[in-house]
Amino acid sequence: MEPVIETFGITKKFGDNIAVNEVDLSVGNGEVFGLLGPNGAGKTTLLSMLCTILKPTSGTAKVNGYDIIRQHSDVRKSIGIVFQDPSVDANMTARENLQMHSDLYSVPVPEQKERIGSVLKLVELEDKANSFVGTFSGGMRRRLEIARGLLHYPKVLFLDEPTIGLDPQSREHIWDYIRELKKREDMTIILTTHYMEEADRLCDKIAIIDHGKIVALDSPGRLKAALGGDLITVGTKESLKLSQIVLEKKLSDRVQAVNGEVKITVNNALTSIPRIIDAATASGIYVEYVSVKQPDMNDVFIHHTGRDLRHESGAEMLGRMAMKKRRMR
Numbered sequence: 001m002e003p004v005i006e007t008f009g010i011t012k013k014f015g016d017n018i019a020v021n022e023v024d025l026s027v028g029n030g031e032v033f034g035l036l037g038p039n040g041a042g043k044t045t046l047l048s049m050l051c052t053i054l055k056p057t058s059g060t061a062k063v064n065g066y067d068i069i070r071q072h073s074d075v076r077k078s079i080g081i082v083f084q085d086p087s088v089d090a091n092m093t094a095r096e097n098l099q100m101h102s103d104l105y106s107v108p109v110p111e112q113k114e115r116i117g118s119v120l121k122l123v124e125l126e127d128k129a130n131s132f133v134g135t136f137s138g139g140m141r142r143r144l145e146i147a148r149g150l151l152h153y154p155k156v157l158f159l160d161e162p163t164i165g166l167d168p169q170s171r172e173h174i175w176d177y178i179r180e181l182k183k184r185e186d187m188t189i190i191l192t193t194h195y196m197e198e199a200d201r202l203c204d205k206i207a208i209i210d211h212g213k214i215v216a217l218d219s220p221g222r223l224k225a226a227l228g229g230d231l232i233t234v235g236t237k238e239s240l241k242l243s244q245i246v247l248e249k250k251l252s253d254r255v256q257a258v259n260g261e262v263k264i265t266v267n268n269a270l271t272s273i274p275r276i277i278d279a280a281t282a283s284g285i286y287v288e289y290v291s292v293k294q295p296d297m298n299d300v301f302i303h304h305t306g307r308d309l310r311h312e313s314g315a316e317m318l319g320r321m322a323m324k325k326r327r328m329r
């Protein structure tokens with residue numbers, strides 16, 4: 001099967017900073033493909049190059065068979081973009097916003113009314129068609145932006161952090177629309193996220209990106225299975241010291257100390273836990289708690305990047321959103 005997106009050593013440098021570093025990846029038709037990574041990993045930069053908003057420093061990519069450098073206007077016509085930059089006008093109604101975009105993208109006039117009705121229906125905003133966008137909640141605006149990105153029948157939809165800052169219920173709604181789109185319109189969807197649950201539940205494939213490089217790429221199920229075994233989490237103030245002891249005593253060779261916890265992957269937790277606690281006690285380390293589970297996406301992420309994203313505060317998230325919006329202008 002011919003990939004819908006294919007990148008060839010695509011690279012973007014900002015001065016000495018290599019934001020995207022020789023990335024090769026391919027996305028198949030009809031896939032929901034997630035770029036998952038910590039702040040500054042290069043997700044938005046990669047997406048922006050694929051959308052022809054930014055030009056690569058070297059390498060290139062094909063989107064829908066078109067080269068992003070030589071055939072950028074063909075790429076643009078064949079894709080839908082929903083980025084962080086607020087792209088709907090608060091002083092217009094939902095329908096007026098969509099009407100303006102249809103004209104901009106030359107959606108044939110006889111088809112416009114039906115198309116606008118159909119995208120509004122998809123994001124459940126039909127009854128708000130004539131309301132001013134200024135009165136919409138954050139989630140409703142995001143839904144309208146997605147509807148807008150779909151008006152010209154794109155074959156590929158690019159979504160930059162589609163649910164950032166939304167409450168859990170609005171997030172679930174957006175996930176439903178994305179799933180529906182994939183099913184109904186046979187569309188390929190590529191999105192960036194730093195929400196583990198979003199990547200896990202929504203994406204067919206996930207590329208974990210860190211320091212501009214893809215460090216893992218597979219289906220969520222296979223990424224989790226690759227970690228294997230039981231994951232023991234030990235809470236202690238001396239997580240670094242305990243992780244070294246576990247390694248020295250060969251209790252496991254997969255150990256990471258993150259945020260006051262030690263994550264230890266073992267074949268059998270039942271036999272390993274007493275030995276880990278004995279080793280800790282013998283070294284005078286106080287163990288606050290111990291838990292066991294099968295690895296989830298967050299563990300996959302920690303395994304590949306050495307970082308835990310769950311600890312981002314609301315203020316950090318808002319700061320990041322503001323910075324992104326500034327950069328997109």
Ligand SMILES: Nc1ncnc2c1ncn2[C@@H]1O[C@H](COP(=O)(O)OP(=O)(O)OP(=O)(O)O)[C@@H](O)[C@H]1O
Nearest residue numbers: 014019037038039040041042043044045046320327
């Ligand atoms: N226009 C720009 N000028 C200079 N540096 C930039 C620009 N855009 C991005 N960068 C830098 O490139 C790197 C990758 O940024 P990018 O926004 O792609 O990361 P990201 O994974 O989307 O992160 P986040 O989730 O925080 O938005 C960062 O170090 C960032 O500071």
